[in-house]
Amino acid sequence: MTAILEVSDLTMRFGGLTALDSLSFKVNDHETVGLIGPNGAGKTTAFNVISGVLAPTSGTVHYRGSAITGLPTHRIVRHGVVRTFQSTSVFAKASVLDNIVCGGFVNWETGFVSNLFNGAKTRATQAAARDRAMELIRLAGIEELAHSAAGELSYGHQKRLGLLVALAASPSLLLLDEPAAGLNAEESEELAEFIRSVKQQLQIAVLLVEHHIEMITSLCDRLIVLEYGRKIADGPVAEVRQDPRVVDAYLGVDDDDDA
Numbered sequence: 001m002t003a004i005l006e007v008s009d010l011t012m013r014f015g016g017l018t019a020l021d022s023l024s025f026k027v028n029d030h031e032t033v034g035l036i037g038p039n040g041a042g043k044t045t046a047f048n049v050i051s052g053v054l055a056p057t058s059g060t061v062h063y064r065g066s067a068i069t070g071l072p073t074h075r076i077v078r079h080g081v082v083r084t085f086q087s088t089s090v091f092a093k094a095s096v097l098d099n100i101v102c103g104g105f106v107n108w109e110t111g112f113v114s115n116l117f118n119g120a121k122t123r124a125t126q127a128a129a130r131d132r133a134m135e136l137i138r139l140a141g142i143e144e145l146a147h148s149a150a151g152e153l154s155y156g157h158q159k160r161l162g163l164l165v166a167l168a169a170s171p172s173l174l175l176l177d178e179p180a181a182g183l184n185a186e187e188s189e190e191l192a193e194f195i196r197s198v199k200q201q202l203q204i205a206v207l208l209v210e211h212h213i214e215m216i217t218s219l220c221d222r223l224i225v226l227e228y229g230r231k232i233a234d235g236p237v238a239e240v241r242q243d244p245r246v247v248d249a250y251l252g253v254d255d256d257d258d259a
């Protein structure tokens with residue numbers, strides 16, 4: 001197993017508050033890792049630092065051997081690390097297809113502006129972006145929705161679209177921040193199935209923040225547990241779920257499994 005993401009000794013302070021406290025962990029190629037912990041544990045902050053939304057107070061993030069700590073988001077995306085946000089935002093009036101094409105813009109070889117002034121190249125690049133978007137739409141099995149306005153989709157479909165927009169940037173590591181938030185049990189099961197099939201077909205690694213414990217256990221190879229910005233457990237799902245510290249800190253509280 002090769003580690004692709006290596007987070008080392010990451011600390012993030014907001015004034016007097018330590019949101020991340022010497023956090024270190026790795027994600028291996030093709031692995032699905034769950035990042036869990038109570039509200040305020042630092043999960044979104046970890047995503048913000050890894051994806052370049054925030055520069056850490058100290059510590060480093062490496063991706064496939066390159067230091068990406070503190071780089072701007074669009075450069076981190078080009079390294080292959082793409083994240084979604086806790087609240088999905090799509091362009092409501094644009095079609096599903098156009099939303100996904102937009103997600104791929106970051107991947108354009110020459111920048112957006114230079115493309116505007118190079119007609120032939122632009123058309124070729126746009127055609128490639130459209131092909132890629134259609135491929136993702138087919139992969140998601142939502143061909144019939146390709147030309148619908150994103151704002152008219154059901155909430156569950158909008159969530160999937162958010163994922164496809166992120167995938168259009170061709171990540172090798174996808175960071176998902178509470179993708180099932182606001183979905184009922186059936187919808188989140190459908191979303192889990194969707195993530196599983198996308199992951200399998202695209203052969204990518206996923207780091208998943210989620211409160212739906214069924215989704216975590218059904219998707220993840222490994223769990224990392226945060227509490228007050230510190231890592232308190234890291235291991236195979238079945239093992240971590242038995243860890244008394246984890247049960248105390250988190251899993252015992254809202255575990256609605258039959259256990």
Ligand SMILES: Nc1ncnc2c1ncn2[C@@H]1O[C@H](COP(=O)(O)OP(=O)(O)O)[C@@H](O)[C@H]1O
Nearest residue numbers: 014017019037038039040041042043044045046
């Ligand atoms: N930009 C920020 N400025 C100040 N405090 C923040 C900021 N972002 C997060 N925090 C604080 O850091 C802690 C961790 O938050 P967060 O990473 O959002 O937790 P989680 O996603 O695990 O619920 C919380 O106490 C939160 O209030």
Ligand SMILES: [Mg+2]
Nearest residue numbers: 043044045086
């Ligand atoms: Mg959060």
